[in-house]
């Protein structure tokens with residue numbers, strides 16, 4: 001049987017880069033949209049990835065999931081150095097998994113065809129747009145905060161969902 005397509009968000013799902021970068025933004029007392037945009041454009045992503053680390057053993061879990069799903073990583077990016085750092089990191093940690101960088105100005109659902117494919121993301125807007133284009137949205141939340149979409153707190157929970165009856 002053909003494996004179902006599964007797209008995984010990176011920041012806030014695989015790597016703890018969201019939490020870590022918010023800490024830095026608070027420390028630096030950045031508040032305006034411009035300051036924050038510039039921060040993300042200029043930050044050294046190789047360093048950010050190292051200091052952030054995986055969320056809850058995510059790399060191992062993705063290796064387990066890849067036996068059941070056809071996985072690619074679908075990640076928004078703000079700069080060339082971010083693209084390079086992410087590609088480098090995943091080439092080393094998950095050499096068999098493809099990484100698709102999506103410029104921040106483009107929606108994930110416009111970069112690839114969501115039809116029948118799962119997207120695991122921590123950002124609701126991505127999931128709403130994904131669903132509107134025929135995709136299956138799954139919210140990742142480390143706090144388990146509920147929302148309109150099926151929510152998981154652990155990537156391995158994907159193995160318990162009956163996707164055939166979801167669409």
Ligand SMILES: [Mg+2]
Pocket residue numbers: 009010011012013121122123
């Ligand atoms: Mg995210």
